[in-house]
Amino acid sequence: MEDSAWIDELEQVGALLRGHFQLTTGRHSDTFFLLARLTERPWVMARWAKELARQVILLGPVSAVVGPAMGGVIPAYAVAQEMRGVRALFAEKEDDGTMAFRRGFALEPGEPVAVVEDVVTTGSSVAKVISAVEAAGAVVSAVAALVNRTREGALGAVPLVSVVRVAAPSWPADACPLCAGDMPLVRPKDAREPG
């Protein structure tokens, strides 16, 4: 599929919103990705996972896929499912802000690993997962994201692949043109159903 067809699909399922949003980094943007609305539909997500798995395999074999909780858990599982005999693990945030493996998850020394995330913006949570993988003695050979909204094609020395790359602008809160226009600011991840 063309990039625009993948983007249309995100909009159709409600995973790509247009408006005035506060990102988790605190910056403001006119574009927000809510990839839970994509993973909510396994029959749609399966095609995204297949495309991401194809790109990861092109970079070399991996024996495990690791996602950061929460956003990376389902994408990592779905991508691993598209490969033969590849494990799916997730790392969780510690009180000190780092990421670590719990629940008995372990990696072998030298084991090739792909880190899978739903959307990469600054790459800060991916960097924490890479640290956790390296602390376990394993090697990150690829980072794979459903959506790449950075301008970079790599995170440090690690190649970054994605299903779609979207150049979405973001601004510091005190320099946001949408704030200047008095458009209401929304934080979609916090949205709850009444009651």
Ligand SMILES: [Zn+2]
């Ligand atoms: Zn704003």
